[in-house]
Amino acid sequence: MNVIIHRGASEIGGTCIQLSTDNTTILLDLGLPLNKDSRHIDVAALKPDAVLISHPHQDHFGLIDVLDPGIPVFIGELGKKLIDATRTLLGNPLHTNNFHHFKSWEPFSLGDFTVTPYLVDHSAVDAYGFLIEAEGKKIFYSGDFRAHGRKSILFDNMIKKPPTDIDLLFMEGTMMQRNNDLFPEESDVEQKIYETIRSQENISFIISSSQNIDRIVSAYRGCKRTGKTLVIDIYTAWVLEQLKLVSDSTPKMGWELIQVYLTHKQHETLKDHPEFFGDFRQRLYQYRVLKEELQANPAGYLFFGKMSHFRTIDLYKRVKPVNVIYSQWLGYLSCSDNEYYGAEAMAGYQDDPLVNFVYAHTSGHATVDDLKRFAEVLKPKMLVPVHTQHPQNFILISDSVRSLPDGITMTL
Numbered sequence: 001m002n003v004i005i006h007r008g009a010s011e012i013g014g015t016c017i018q019l020s021t022d023n024t025t026i027l028l029d030l031g032l033p034l035n036k037d038s039r040h041i042d043v044a045a046l047k048p049d050a051v052l053i054s055h056p057h058q059d060h061f062g063l064i065d066v067l068d069p070g071i072p073v074f075i076g077e078l079g080k081k082l083i084d085a086t087r088t089l090l091g092n093p094l095h096t097n098n099f100h101h102f103k104s105w106e107p108f109s110l111g112d113f114t115v116t117p118y119l120v121d122h123s124a125v126d127a128y129g130f131l132i133e134a135e136g137k138k139i140f141y142s143g144d145f146r147a148h149g150r151k152s153i154l155f156d157n158m159i160k161k162p163p164t165d166i167d168l169l170f171m172e173g174t175m176m177q178r179n180n181d182l183f184p185e186e187s188d189v190e191q192k193i194y195e196t197i198r199s200q201e202n203i204s205f206i207i208s209s210s211q212n213i214d215r216i217v218s219a220y221r222g223c224k225r226t227g228k229t230l231v232i233d234i235y236t237a238w239v240l241e242q243l244k245l246v247s248d249s250t251p252k253m254g255w256e257l258i259q260v261y262l263t264h265k266q267h268e269t270l271k272d273h274p275e276f277f278g279d280f281r282q283r284l285y286q287y288r289v290l291k292e293e294l295q296a297n298p299a300g301y302l303f304f305g306k307m308s309h310f311r312t313i314d315l316y317k318r319v320k321p322v323n324v325i326y327s328q329w330l331g332y333l334s335c336s337d338n339e340y341y342g343a344e345a346m347a348g349y350q351d352d353p354l355v356n357f358v359y360a361h362t363s364g365h366a367t368v369d370d371l372k373r374f375a376e377v378l379k380p381k382m383l384v385p386v387h388t389q390h391p392q393n394f395i396l397i398s399d400s401v402r403s404l405p406d407g408i409t410m411t412l
């Protein structure tokens with residue numbers, strides 16, 4: 001079997017790994033890079049038999065629209081729904097790829113390969129690692145994962161009953177060189193949110209991803225403890241609706257202390273796509289919060305949103321400072337890509353006297369200690385770093401490390 005990392009051996013984002021036997025070629029992820037100067041991949045020239053997407057983050061699926069639409073793309077069903085919702089609400093057409101879904105822990109065949117998806121805990125919902133078997137070899141691709149989220153049981157289960165006899169482990173190493181101590185657990189983030197909004201005299205904003213369900217839960221719990229109302233946008237409300245399919249315990253529209261803020265543009269999009277949103281638009285009205293209500297009692301609200309909501313933040317910067325709880329990767333603040341619209345203005349809030357800028361975040365990625373535990377139980381014959389800026393540091397956690405630079409073919 002031949003193995004090539006097209007991109008991702010020494011960077012975070014833009015991951016794409018190719019595995020091929022004589023008869024079958026598959027890709028693990030086909031992501032959009034986070035940096036403009038990343039290695040270019042000629043996607044049209046790849047012609048795989050299938051693509052496996054580990055989770056619905058752009059840096060793992062973002063290039064599927066340049067793939068030949070006939071090529072099968074395998075992704076979790078919920079992940080696909082969230083991607084569709086994002087595109088629809090942004091006014092972009094849906095992907096025309098040939099999508100297929102899989103179920104966790106249920107093996108399926110792709111030509112010479114047998115693939116078993118493993119549901120993992122990450123800051124995206126519906127995230128998977130993959131066990132891939134062919135020609136008597138076993139490869140495990142970790143995808144993006146962690147051991148400290150609210151679904152850490154998935155990691156614990158894997159540690160208790162790991163896949164065995166792994167020849168090659170592709171393991172992510174996002175946290176290889178970061179300070180791992182600041183917010184070790186999601187509960188620390190919740191506490192910080194609570195302390196920040198507890199004595200607020202103006203509105204608070206929390207800037208995070210609508211797909212970061214742990215963070216929505218933390219924001220909601222912070223609100224419950226202080227009697228504030230959590231305000232979400234239409235997209236977040238829709239994401240939480242989709243989660244009803246897999247969990248009863250995540251906050252959603254209709255729960256006490258949750259209201260939805262309707263922007264004109266998103267609302268118009270809902271109107272234009274009744275086939276996609278069903279009766280969701282009608283139900284939204286019951287739970288909407290009006291701009292006037294926010295203005296009358298700003299201290300009563302915590303507004304959960306993206307960086308692109310920054311203009312709304314400016315509306316409240318009057319007499320009292322506004323709380324801006326920045327609750328995602330700090331690296332986005334220096335991203336040059338348009339994908340991270342609003343980053344520059346957001347970065348400006350850090351020194352703005354009218355903004356109480358607070359950082360509260362725990363990573364979607366495993367800490368160095370957890371990566372080490374994972375590598376120790378999987379005992380791969382070879383451990384190849386991916387999704388990391390520090391592949392050289394992997395030797396600190398395992399002695400079976402072998403770096404495989406982008407574009408180099410290795411025969412297994």
Ligand SMILES: [Zn+2]
Pocket residue numbers: 012013057059060144387
């Ligand atoms: Zn990633």
